[in-house]
Amino acid sequence: MAKAVVALVLALTAGCAPVHAWQRGTLASRCMSPDGRPSEARARAHMLGAREGSTGASGEVGGGCGCK
């Protein structure tokens, strides 16, 4: 699995054109930010974590619970 992650990183970083500061206006959009809605992301991860048998890699950190 580590090799797969490294290969993915190398694929992402190879052969891409530079993106200058004045070209990043679109990237600054709220719609492009994965961290812009912490309450919604946490609520969704919490709801799904209490109803499905898998969890993790969502980027959200929540407290433990005895959710049924």
Add this chain to the structure above:
Amino acid sequence: MRLQVALALCLFTLNARADSRATAFVSAYSDDDDLTVVSPEVLLRQELSPAVDVEASWEADIISAASVDVMTAASPRGFEETRHGLTAGVIWKPEPEISFGVKYLPTWENDYSSHGLALRTGYEWLERRLEQRLDLRASFDRVGRAGEPESEWRDLQVVALGPSLSYVLDRWTVASVAYELQAQSGFQASPYRFVPIDWPSATTVSAPERHPEWRVRHALAAGVRHALSRRWFASGGYRFYRDSWKVSSHTADAGLQYATARERAIVGVDVRGYYQGEASFYQERYAAAAGTLPTYRSRDKMLSESWSLLAGLRGEVGLGPVAFAEDVRVMARTEIYDQHFLTFEPLDGRRAFIFQLGATAEY
């Protein structure tokens, strides 16, 4: 060149968001298995200096349940309870590209308590095109039954490590990959659930649920966000999960958003599909061999084979400056969640409706 720099500065100013914010949020879940959960949350993030932010939040789950496995196990009338959770944290940015965060997360309810600690480091490099993060989390939980003295509750420890990368592919596209390794040690069954077991003498007995006390969980996720134009944005992701109980799952999601000029309003739609296989020791119906109870036995539908679909609509409006706030944004979201259990005898599936409402003041 000067015009380009000036335009870039303007764009960053227009899109720059204040570091201090206050959020009030509520989520309401209700399904046709008679489970209702209302979850309010208040979150405050305050910039103390350009390098230091502090964060605090309170959240609760107000639960009213008469679901099929609750009715057959815990109480003939179902139950109601409230879970509270707090967070308190500090984020330190010694340099614009470097960040460190620490957070304490206690939660408690009448049959469960948890003390969690979360650490996060972040570093942006390659001219801030590549962001790497490392999350470390540990929690020390106590699991018991309502009304039981806490001295009789059992321990559960959870440790998780999660590296992630986010990369700017081009001026319209950001890709990300995340991995999480989680280890759980301790009591991981439900103290309320009993498992029916067919005995050789053609009778059925009920035995307390028993799960292994060790579980190692792996999750690997990849996602991409792409600006189709200045107003339209698409996203997609996939996650693979596997653990030492042999539960494996596949999750795929996709979304589409539209933003008006200056992002005064944003609307979006997203869908998510999920499938999981059952745990190695899970059986829809247990039979005792030679009069001996199965070592591990479960009545937990979360460990059965299942699939689900989640679809949602979201809207967000920026109200602009209000009182002390530079910008106030209000959001609303509605979702439908359809879950199907393929090997859970008491319940074929459930359908839930979820509604969320929130407001954030940035100042």
